[in-house]
Amino acid sequence: MQVKIEFYELQSLVRQKTGREIVLSAVDGQTVKVEAKVEVKVPLLGKIEKNIGMNVSVEQIEGNDVRLKYDGGMGTDMLVGALLTFLASDPEAAKMMEKTPGNGIVVHLDEIKEARKVLDMVELTNIVFQEKGVIVEGRIR
DSSP, X not given: OEEEEEHXXXXXXXXXXXXXOEEEEEEETTEEEEEEEEEEEETTTEEEEEEEEXXXXXXEEETTEXXXXXXXXXXXXXXXXXXXXXXXXXXXXXXXXXXXXXXXXXXXXXXXXXXXXXXXTEEEEEEEEOSSEEEEEEEEO
């Protein structure tokens, strides 16, 4: 079974849930580039807007856990750290993701209420990025 989700749908969902604009684009079948605009205050220059991006790759799917790897750097580590800190402020959301050594993240899909309903019926087998979206593959249980 395959479900195709267009990038524009995911971008709209993120904007609706967080108020933040992101842009998604496929790098290859296992990697997606995530970009967001950030405002930085620079002394004497004021506010400067800059696009920050990082590549996120699907490394492995283990049951209902998806292991991701992101390309690092100080700015990227700060963004990921801020995201995890934001999630930690909500006890339920804190269970959704965990940082692993290096530049790794594990997403616990069964901790996401909406995903849990689907995962009760479908076993996730693969995630493939394409030009305009992502294909999520699974097997009916």
